[in-house]
Amino acid sequence: MAGEADDGVVCVIGAGYVGLVTAAGLAERGREVRVVEVDPERRAAVSAGRAPIHEPGLDQVLSAVVGAGRLRAVESMGEGVAGAGIVIVAVGTPPTADGEADLTQVHAAVDAAVEHATPRAVVAIKSTVPPGTTRSLARRCRREDLAFVMFPEFLREGSALEDIRNPSRVVVGGDDPAAVGRVAALLGDPDTPRLLCDSVSAELIKYGSNAFLATKISFINEMAQLCELTGADVETVADGMGLDPRIGRSFLSAGLGWGGSCFPKDVRALETSAGYHGQSFWLLKAAIEVNSQQRRRFTAKLLHGLGGSLEGRRIAILGLAFKPFTDDMRQAPAVDVIHQLEDLGAEVVATDPVALEPARPLLPRTTLVGDPYAAVTDADAVGLVTEWPDYRDLDWGRVLGLMRGRLVVDGRNCLDGASIAGHGGAYLSVGRRPRGLPRVLPGAAGEAVAAGVPPLPLG
Numbered sequence: 001m002a003g004e005a006d007d008g009v010v011c012v013i014g015a016g017y018v019g020l021v022t023a024a025g026l027a028e029r030g031r032e033v034r035v036v037e038v039d040p041e042r043r044a045a046v047s048a049g050r051a052p053i054h055e056p057g058l059d060q061v062l063s064a065v066v067g068a069g070r071l072r073a074v075e076s077m078g079e080g081v082a083g084a085g086i087v088i089v090a091v092g093t094p095p096t097a098d099g100e101a102d103l104t105q106v107h108a109a110v111d112a113a114v115e116h117a118t119p120r121a122v123v124a125i126k127s128t129v130p131p132g133t134t135r136s137l138a139r140r141c142r143r144e145d146l147a148f149v150m151f152p153e154f155l156r157e158g159s160a161l162e163d164i165r166n167p168s169r170v171v172v173g174g175d176d177p178a179a180v181g182r183v184a185a186l187l188g189d190p191d192t193p194r195l196l197c198d199s200v201s202a203e204l205i206k207y208g209s210n211a212f213l214a215t216k217i218s219f220i221n222e223m224a225q226l227c228e229l230t231g232a233d234v235e236t237v238a239d240g241m242g243l244d245p246r247i248g249r250s251f252l253s254a255g256l257g258w259g260g261s262c263f264p265k266d267v268r269a270l271e272t273s274a275g276y277h278g279q280s281f282w283l284l285k286a287a288i289e290v291n292s293q294q295r296r297r298f299t300a301k302l303l304h305g306l307g308g309s310l311e312g313r314r315i316a317i318l319g320l321a322f323k324p325f326t327d328d329m330r331q332a333p334a335v336d337v338i339h340q341l342e343d344l345g346a347e348v349v350a351t352d353p354v355a356l357e358p359a360r361p362l363l364p365r366t367t368l369v370g371d372p373y374a375a376v377t378d379a380d381a382v383g384l385v386t387e388w389p390d391y392r393d394l395d396w397g398r399v400l401g402l403m404r405g406r407l408v409v410d411g412r413n414c415l416d417g418a419s420i421a422g423h424g425g426a427y428l429s430v431g432r433r434p435r436g437l438p439r440v441l442p443g444a445a446g447e448a449v450a451a452g453v454p455p456l457p458l459g
């Protein structure tokens with residue numbers, strides 16, 4: 001514990017999607033960074049200058065900063081925090097069975113860090129934690145010479161490095177203005193918007209941002225259902241709504257809804273937290289329900305499209321990760337959808353450019369293959385779950401030639417339905433007109449009925 005806390009030295013606890021990318025970004029900006037990680041495989045990968053997760057560009061940055069001696073993975077908390085002016089806690093906050101944020105990892109990391117931290121160090125909580133947590137961690141630590149701040153992270157997987165290099169905003173919340181300022185100086189450039197506030201507001205800014213974006217997606221997904229029933233086109237509706245700068249076009253892509261390690265857990269945690277304060281956050285309850293309905297509706301489209309039974313049918317699923325450019329399978333819609341299809345008797349063959357290995361333990365009944373053309377061979381139907389460009393760019397004439405059936409259900413509205421229909425396919429998507437199906441009545445519902453695809457049940 002001897003010596004002065006030096007803000008040029010940063011300790012990051014947790015080498016996951018957030019911790020490692022933050023550490024790499026800080027090392028790129030010239031800080032000396034130590035990453036404390038309990039998982040020996042993750043530590044070994046970082047020490048070798050390799051990323052233990054799939055994140056575009058991260059391998060190159062790690063190899064450079066580890067090679068230059070500016071980033072080091074360590075096992076010992078004492079070694080990690082010694083002399084560090086700022087200790088960033090970026091461990092997991094997974095959901096408990098009843099939807100709360102499980103703070104076990106945060107408590108263990110903070111307890112170990114404060115035991116060794118150098119006086120005047122600031123402990124910056126980057127993990128997403130419920131309102132009041134940062135203050136309660138400060139009380140629990142019983143060291144007056146340390147400050148605690150909430151330092152929420154807004155990076156997106158798949159573009160995480162870019163988000164760390166050029167953050168849309170830097171938010172830091174805490175009771176000690178000097179500590180808040182020291183942490184706020186870590187990231188961004190002079191033009192980056194900075195919001196310095198109390199820690200509870202910073203905690204709610206993080207939850208509020210994720211919950212708002214998730215609700216926006218659920219809203220457009222409800223609109224997509226109405227588009228299917230009325231014959232409107234959800235992409236056009238989203239384009240038109242998005243032209244209003246107060247609304248904006250982003251996060252209005254209808255489809256299979258939100259997955260990933262954060263939106264599902266954070267929306268539920270916020271709703272549960274509100275409940276502890278006596279509030280029923282009805283909007284979030286509805287957003288969650290709409291989101292799970294999207295997965296059931298996708299399964300229902302395959303079921304109805306194949307005549308009402310999936311017994312003995314072979315279905316190819318394109319894409320497993322919760323979104324493109326990541327191998328993250330946490331809360332991936334593909335898992336629910338594939339389980340539903342298999343429970344209905346289908347044989348599922350699935351493919352993904354990078355997520356096959358993380359998917360394997362989650363999908364014990366599924367055949368996983370690397371080559372999308374092998375996946376679609378002899379399939380009665382193809383369902384697209386993750387919008388990897390690889391799948392948009394497939395030779396769809398060849399795909400339809402390899403399939404046994406002709407039904408293509410696009411859960412992300414990313415394929416060219418007209419071209420698929422041109423190759424003889426029957427194309428269904430989300431909130432857009434079916435293609436390659438006979439048209440008798442105006443509107444999507446009429447076309448679907450004409451093709452023997454009854455309107456899908458609501459709810």
Ligand code: NAD
Nearest residue numbers: 014015016017018036037038091092093105109127128153
């Ligand atoms: P993760 O599970 O990928 O990484 C957490 C890491 O911490 C793991 O490698 C784990 O082994 C390590 N760890 C756990 N306890 C430890 C301890 N006591 N000492 C040292 N290492 C320890 O999680 P993640 O996706 O990086 O998320 C971390 C936090 O950031 C969560 O609260 C999450 O909600 C939040 N967040 C995540 C994202 C994202 O895109 N993944 C974005 C913003 C915020």
Ligand code: UGA
Nearest residue numbers: 153154155156157217251252253257258259260262322323
């Ligand atoms: C999200 C937020 O965008 C980040 O700001 C935040 O830091 C992060 O959560 C977090 O707290 O972990 P991420 O989970 O990486 O980032 O992914 P997003 O790009 O936000 O997508 C989330 C989910 O919503 C994906 O399943 C995606 O397919 C879905 N989505 C997104 C839609 O269905 N429609 C859209 O229009 C946009």
